[in-house]
Structure formats: structure tokens, C-alpha cells
Amino acid sequence: MSIGLENSVANPVNWTSSISYQSKATARPTAADLRELTWKAKTRNQTLGVTGMLLYDNGRFFQTLEGPPASLQTLWSSISDDRRHSDIEILSEHIIPTRLFGEWDMLSYHGDEQPYTAMLAAKARHELTAQVPDLIDLVLNGDDLGINKRIAALAEDGWDGNDVIKHLIEPTARALGDAWLSDDCTELDLTIGLSMLQLAGHAVRHTPTPAALRNNRYSILLASAPGEAHTLGISLMADLFTDAGWHVDMAFPDSNQALSNQLASQKPDALDIGLSDALPRQHSLANLRETIERSRFAAPDQLTVVSVGGRLFADAAATADNVGADHARKTVTGTTIEIAELIRQKRQEPRSR
Structure with a gap:
């Protein structure tokens, strides 16, 4: 072979x-x-x-x-x-x-x-990772009550929402994608499962964002890649960016032109384009590059930071350079700080004449 x-x-x-x-x-x-x-x-x-x-x-x-x-x-x-x-x-x-x-x-x-x-201890891999198989079972069985109890128990045990998302919800989404790829679940199971994880992500508790980080009032447009049906990542990010004091808009465009029109109208400080958090989507790289190129022309005078995300980037199968973006997120957690720093850096760069 x-x-x-x-x-x-x-x-x-x-x-x-x-x-x-x-x-x-x-x-x-x-x-x-x-x-x-x-x-x-x-x-x-x-x-x-x-x-x-x-x-x-x-x-x-x-x-x-x-x-x-x-x-x-x-x-x-x-x-x-x-x-x-x-x-x-x-x-x-x-x-x-x-x-x-x-x-x-x-x-x-x-x-x-x-x-x-040191698998579950080193490099932020801890005991939450070991709960992925159990959460997958709950998701595939449609046990929303069991999922809610699991998330509530983690909150009671003192787990921060960022840890729950990074080490449990996002890995479970990828495992759910693997289950579909290996024909262990249907496409409907995958879609419903991601929706259940999305609801679970909304229910987690986050450490309050320090006031000093909430004063910038940056704006961001969170968009699914045109035609992308899976929106777990951008949905979770909407909570995180709102909690961090950002002005947040969301878009689910069906074409590059639709996304460009919204960018031209809103002129956000940052744009995040999300692919599926469950499936690799390797074939989407070329289309994503074109989407980003079109997006940059939509508001040429706006210093918009472009970020991308999804399993393709979480698995390190692709980088920001592959698609012409400024940033590629491996997880939604910490993205508010990373993009804020990129906005600050871009505003300090000399403008070309």
C-alpha cells in the first residue's frame, strides 16, 4: 500500500x-x-x-x-x-x-x-481531552440533556470556558468529522452533532476579559467561507469577541460577491473567514485564496486584518500564507488578543503612497 x-x-x-x-x-x-x-x-x-x-x-x-x-x-x-x-x-x-x-x-x-x-499534561493536553470519546457518544446519541449535564459539571469543577472549547468541544468536532469520513455516522448526524456542540459552546463560562482589553472597541466581521455549511467556529467566536468588547457582525455569504458587498458596507477592522471545524476541506484552499483576494479589493482603503480558521488550519495542514491571510487560527480561544495585536501592528505600519 x-x-x-x-x-x-x-x-x-x-x-x-x-x-x-x-x-x-x-x-x-x-x-x-x-x-x-x-x-x-x-x-x-x-x-x-x-x-x-x-x-x-x-x-x-x-x-x-x-x-x-x-x-x-x-x-x-x-x-x-x-x-x-x-x-x-x-x-x-x-x-x-x-x-x-x-x-x-x-x-x-x-x-x-x-x-x-505526558500526553494529557504536556503542551496544554490535559484530562479534558480524555473526555472526547464520552462527548462523542452523547452527541451521536442525540443526548442533549447529557451534554448539558457534562458541560455544567465542568463549570462546577472550575473549568474555564476557553479550556472546555479548546480541549473538548473543538477536538470533539474534529472527531465527529472523522466519524463521518469513516462512515460511522451520517451527514445528518454530523450536522445535528455540530449544532449540539455549538449550543454546548454557548453554555460554557468564560473568565471575564480584563477591562484594559475591552477599551479598543475594534470591529470584526465573522463569516463562513462562501457556501460553507458548518459554522461552529464562527458561532463560538461571536461569544468570545462580544465578551471581549468588540463590535461583532456575522455573515453567511453564498458567494464572494455577497461577502465583498458586506465588507464594503461595514469596513470592519478585521475579517475572519471560517471553514468547517469538523472536516479537512483540503479542496477549499484555492477558493479561499480567491475569496480573500476579492475581500481585500472590497475596501482597499481599510486596513482590514484577515484571519482564517477551520480544521484545515487546526490540523496544520495549511497556513495563513497558503491563502494570503494575515492570521490562521488553530483554535478560537485566544483569537481576540491575537487579532487585536495584528490590528495594532497594521495601523502602525507606514501607508504606501
Whole structure:
């Protein structure tokens, strides 16, 4: 089996290949088996210049690997022949500009005991991440009461809304997209599930924005990419930007012209264009670039900061430079501060004559 990344030579030399797959364990491994598997993977990956993440839970493996295309091809041949698992299914494969797991030759976690690596503690990965499978079950079962109870319990335990969104709601949206891609749910399940996550996101509690950060009164237009049906990200951002004291407008345009018309009329300080937070949408890059080019012509005298978001950027499969934007968000949390700083910087730049 080939992982189909031979065309990577057309990309910048510092990019790497990435592949994610899931499989079924042919026999239930013990904790010792999993530790040995992880140790061997670390040794092998260090030799090949590969980094990644390995999960095991309830008889299933999930792994993401990233590295030089030739190394991943060699590694994939070994993985395909490994008799410890079967029903191997590739979930995604693409070129990435930066590594997601650059500091880990093999980050690992399994659900049969407490994490034996720093997966849920290092780099803001904590116990909320472990609740994603439970939340997925609630979403796919349409259990809105169970979802509300889960979110309320997190608030009672003192979790800030930003953590809940970043480490639970957004990862659950991506997991929901994976479920659809692997035919484990229908498109209707996906749409309803994202709506339920959107409602859950509205219910979380956020730490009040400091008064000093609320005085700028910047304006932002939060827009879905023309034709994009999934609006979880921009909906959550509307709450965050409003709480931070911004003037917020929203748009769900069906064309580039419709978006341009609204920009020309409102002339916001910033524009955020969102793709799906559940599905990769790799094919949308060219269209998104055209949308941004048209947007910049809509109000040429306005120093509008353009931000983009969605799973394509959260997975680091694309960057702001890919589409001509000023900023690409990996998560909605913290975006108010990041875009405010970009607005401040742009206003300080000398205007060309």
C-alpha cells in the first residue's frame, strides 16, 4: 500500500508528510505490551526522523505519523504488515508545513490505565481531552440533556470556558468529522452533532476579559467561507469577541460577491473567514485564496486584518500564507488578543503612497 504523498517535491522543502489511521487490535494488549510497543516505536522513529502520536483504547489503535515522505513510506510498509492489528483504515494523508508533534518521537496514551506519558499534561493536553470519546457518544446519541449535564459539571469543577472549547468541544468536532469520513455516522448526524456542540459552546463560562482589553472597541466581521455549511467556529467566536468588547457582525455569504458587498458596507477592522471545524476541506484552499483576494479589493482603503480558521488550519495542514491571510487560527480561544495585536501592528505600519 502506498500512502500517496509522492508529489511532495512540489512543496517547500521544509514541509513534511503526515498520515493518520485507525485499526483493530488482533489481540488485547496488556499495559506491558503497550509500553514495549511505544518504546520500540520511539527507537524506530528517532532513526527515521519521524514524530507522532499513538492512542489505544477499547481494542482500537489510532496513530498519526509525520516526517520525510520516504521515511513514512518505509514505516507504512512495516505498519501494514504488522500482525498485531487488522482492518487498517487511512483517515487522512497530506503535506504539512510544520510538525504537530515535533517534540515527541512517539507520544502515547491508552485507555486501560492512567497515561504513562505526558500526553494529557504536556503542551496544554490535559484530562479534558480524555473526555472526547464520552462527548462523542452523547452527541451521536442525540443526548442533549447529557451534554448539558457534562458541560455544567465542568463549570462546577472550575473549568474555564476557553479550556472546555479548546480541549473538548473543538477536538470533539474534529472527531465527529472523522466519524463521518469513516462512515460511522451520517451527514445528518454530523450536522445535528455540530449544532449540539455549538449550543454546548454557548453554555460554557468564560473568565471575564480584563477591562484594559475591552477599551479598543475594534470591529470584526465573522463569516463562513462562501457556501460553507458548518459554522461552529464562527458561532463560538461571536461569544468570545462580544465578551471581549468588540463590535461583532456575522455573515453567511453564498458567494464572494455577497461577502465583498458586506465588507464594503461595514469596513470592519478585521475579517475572519471560517471553514468547517469538523472536516479537512483540503479542496477549499484555492477558493479561499480567491475569496480573500476579492475581500481585500472590497475596501482597499481599510486596513482590514484577515484571519482564517477551520480544521484545515487546526490540523496544520495549511497556513495563513497558503491563502494570503494575515492570521490562521488553530483554535478560537485566544483569537481576540491575537487579532487585536495584528490590528495594532497594521495601523502602525507606514501607508504606501
